[in-house]
Amino acid sequence: NGGSGERLIFASRMPAGQMLRHLIEIHKKRLDLNDVAPKTPLRNVALEKPSKSRDIMHFSVRKAQAVAPDHPGEYGRPVFVNVPKLNYKEKDEYEKGWKRYQFNEFVSNMISLRRPLPDVRNPQCLNVTYPYSLPVASVVIIFYNEAWSVLIRTVYSVLYRSPDHLLREILLVDDHSDVHGFPNLGRPLEAFVQSYSKLKLIRTENHAGLIHARMSGVKAATGDVIVFLDSHCEAAEGWLEPLLARIQDNSSNVVAPIIDKISDKTFAYLPTPPDFVGGFHWDLTFHWHALPTYITQHRKSTIDPQPSPTIAGGLFAISKDYFTHIGMYDPGKLYWGLENLEISFKVWMCGGSLEQIPCSHVGHVFRSHSPYQSKELIDAVRRNGIRVAEVWLDDFKYHFYKKRRFLLVDYGDVTSRRELRNQLNCKSFQWYLDNVYPELEIPNDNFDDLREVGQIRNKAGPLCIDGYGHNINVSSHVAAWPCHKQGGNQFWMLTDAGQIRRNEYCIVYTPDLGLFIHACNKTRYISSWNYTRDKHLQHKASRLCMTLSSDGRRLSMSSCRENSLQVWNASGPGAA
Numbered sequence: 001n002g003g004s005g006e007r008l009i010f011a012s013r014m015p016a017g018q019m020l021r022h023l024i025e026i027h028k029k030r031l032d033l034n035d036v037a038p039k040t041p042l043r044n045v046a047l048e049k050p051s052k053s054r055d056i057m058h059f060s061v062r063k064a065q066a067v068a069p070d071h072p073g074e075y076g077r078p079v080f081v082n083v084p085k086l087n088y089k090e091k092d093e094y095e096k097g098w099k100r101y102q103f104n105e106f107v108s109n110m111i112s113l114r115r116p117l118p119d120v121r122n123p124q125c126l127n128v129t130y131p132y133s134l135p136v137a138s139v140v141i142i143f144y145n146e147a148w149s150v151l152i153r154t155v156y157s158v159l160y161r162s163p164d165h166l167l168r169e170i171l172l173v174d175d176h177s178d179v180h181g182f183p184n185l186g187r188p189l190e191a192f193v194q195s196y197s198k199l200k201l202i203r204t205e206n207h208a209g210l211i212h213a214r215m216s217g218v219k220a221a222t223g224d225v226i227v228f229l230d231s232h233c234e235a236a237e238g239w240l241e242p243l244l245a246r247i248q249d250n251s252s253n254v255v256a257p258i259i260d261k262i263s264d265k266t267f268a269y270l271p272t273p274p275d276f277v278g279g280f281h282w283d284l285t286f287h288w289h290a291l292p293t294y295i296t297q298h299r300k301s302t303i304d305p306q307p308s309p310t311i312a313g314g315l316f317a318i319s320k321d322y323f324t325h326i327g328m329y330d331p332g333k334l335y336w337g338l339e340n341l342e343i344s345f346k347v348w349m350c351g352g353s354l355e356q357i358p359c360s361h362v363g364h365v366f367r368s369h370s371p372y373q374s375k376e377l378i379d380a381v382r383r384n385g386i387r388v389a390e391v392w393l394d395d396f397k398y399h400f401y402k403k404r405r406f407l408l409v410d411y412g413d414v415t416s417r418r419e420l421r422n423q424l425n426c427k428s429f430q431w432y433l434d435n436v437y438p439e440l441e442i443p444n445d446n447f448d449d450l451r452e453v454g455q456i457r458n459k460a461g462p463l464c465i466d467g468y469g470h471n472i473n474v475s476s477h478v479a480a481w482p483c484h485k486q487g488g489n490q491f492w493m494l495t496d497a498g499q500i501r502r503n504e505y506c507i508v509y510t511p512d513l514g515l516f517i518h519a520c521n522k523t524r525y526i527s528s529w530n531y532t533r534d535k536h537l538q539h540k541a542s543r544l545c546m547t548l549s550s551d552g553r554r555l556s557m558s559s560c561r562e563n564s565l566q567v568w569n570a571s572g573p574g575a576a
């Protein structure tokens with residue numbers, strides 16, 4: 001077995017007694033392993049030959065010997081299924097797999113749960129030696145309705161590719177999976193976990209999302225370092241030591257492996273091109289970007305840690321004490337998303353550093369669609385984004401609001417997170433941009449005079465000012481519609497200069513043409529409004545007030561008076 005061969009090489013650096021225990025452990029594991037067959041036994045599935053040679057990855061197979069080199073997916077080779085040749089039952093399984101998980105579960109079930117992987121590391125990594133004694137890791141793997149073979153392969157990859165003495169435990173955190181729909185995740189998983197002393201299963205009481213699931217894992221962890229992984233990963237040879245060594249150097253180093261791609265279609269293990277690190281766009285989405293030349297030119301070696309402005313979020317290692325010190329994740333976040341940027345900004349701004357470690361590789365199944373899409377999830381991502389913006393972005397938050405053009409008034413209370421930022425004495429977002437991410441382009445917008453951002457809602461009922469279409473000067477293009485909290489046509493910025501604008505367009509009024517939307521720069525005179533203390537929107541030139549018709553949807557202008565039809569609440573994230 002290739003895996004144990006590798007382990008023996010590592011073991012030769014151990015003291016003798018430990019070596020013996022280590023060997024016994026390996027032997028035990030091998031026996032255990034043979035007992036656990038893939039969920040779907042290998043079938044006589046017609047395997048299609050890959051059509052293009054570039055589909056087959058190049059890899060350097062060095063020491064390991066395959067148990068069954070022709071077995072599907074060995075060494076990270078792609079597995080192709082000839083779907084038309086499947087029988088009815090197989091086809092059904094094939095389609096169900098895709099539908100449930102948004103990856104090819106059928107293919108995963110054909111691949112060994114402990115397949116050998118290609119060694120994609122930079123060859124220089126093989127000359128690096130790490131101290132025997134390093135901080136000990138607790139690996140936290142969170143999951144929700146995950147495919148059995150994919151989950152177990154993740155677990156095995158960690159179990160068999162981590163030096164025994166550096167792995168305290170693997171904490172599997174079940175974010176309240178639906179065990180009726182996914183029965184394997186019930187009893188069978190419990191039995192599986194019981195057969196390995198290093199595995200622990202934690203089940204959350206309700207489905208609160210990945211952010212909370214990770215924190216439950218952290219609370220139960222007893223190691224020095226927490227290593228987070230998604231539940232569809234494969235840790236590659238030598239993945240753990242470089243991460244731990246970097247944290248031993250400095251406990252405020254937060255480190256991520258190079259994340260290789262496991263194809264969602266063929267489960268091929270595909271190395272990522274070197275020298276990409278994490279960035280973000282102003283809509284607060286993550287993206288990869290090439291290491292800037294000021295870093296590549298000045299580094300001593302291509303295998304040096306790479307400072308990274310952000311991390312993808314799912315796969316990283318952090319000292320448990322340091323994670324606790326910086327207040328973990330914002331507990332006001334829901335379900336999924338943006339915790340990666342929170343950690344990224346926080347670590348850099350509060351004195352730590354974020355790095356990618358070129359000699360550590362872990363594969364992750366990237367999929368094109370999320371298997372769990374719902375209205376709650378969309379709302380949660382928005383809410384989480386606003387919370388990050390309100391706590392970390394200072395005035396740069398307006399770039400985010402402008403980009404996203406959405407509004408979700410209820411983003412909860414962020415006071416305690418702002419207090420945390422003060423307590424930790426964190427630097428400004430300007431500092432982060434100047435020092436950590438100078439290559440990020442900052443939109444050429446001036447928000448100095450911004451007063452309110454968001455929806456403008458009438459006091460008399462849940463109707464909001466809604467402007468549809470730009471630059472079309474007919475009054476019907478500004479109306480009142482039920483507030484939908486989605487931003488879009490109901491997203492406005494109210495400036496100190498008195499404009500009600502979205503991008504370059506303003507709400508204007510003339511007695512002849514009524515209310516309409518026009519380019520702001522040509523209409524200063526007719527686009528200036530007073531947002532009065534009693535929340536009237538009074539047009540400066542005509543002295544009239546924006547009024548909702550008593551029958552609903554229409555907007556008109558009439559003389560200002562005390563009437564709830566003229567009272568507008570301009571509020572949302574960004575409001576002081």
Ligand code: UD2
Pocket residue numbers: 142143144145146175208209210213229230231232259311312313314315335336337338339340364367370372
């Ligand atoms: C990326 C990250 C992921 C997370 C996410 C943003 C990588 C490679 N992946 O998206 O870790 O940071 O961005 O939040 O960096 N899960 C739950 N409960 C849920 C939903 C998901 O436990 O309600 C689990 C899921 O089983 C998986 C992990 O959380 O193990 C991440 O979810 P994902 O794989 O759908 O996210 P991904 O990789 O698209």
Ligand code: MN
Pocket residue numbers: 230231232314364365
């Ligand atoms: Mn993932």
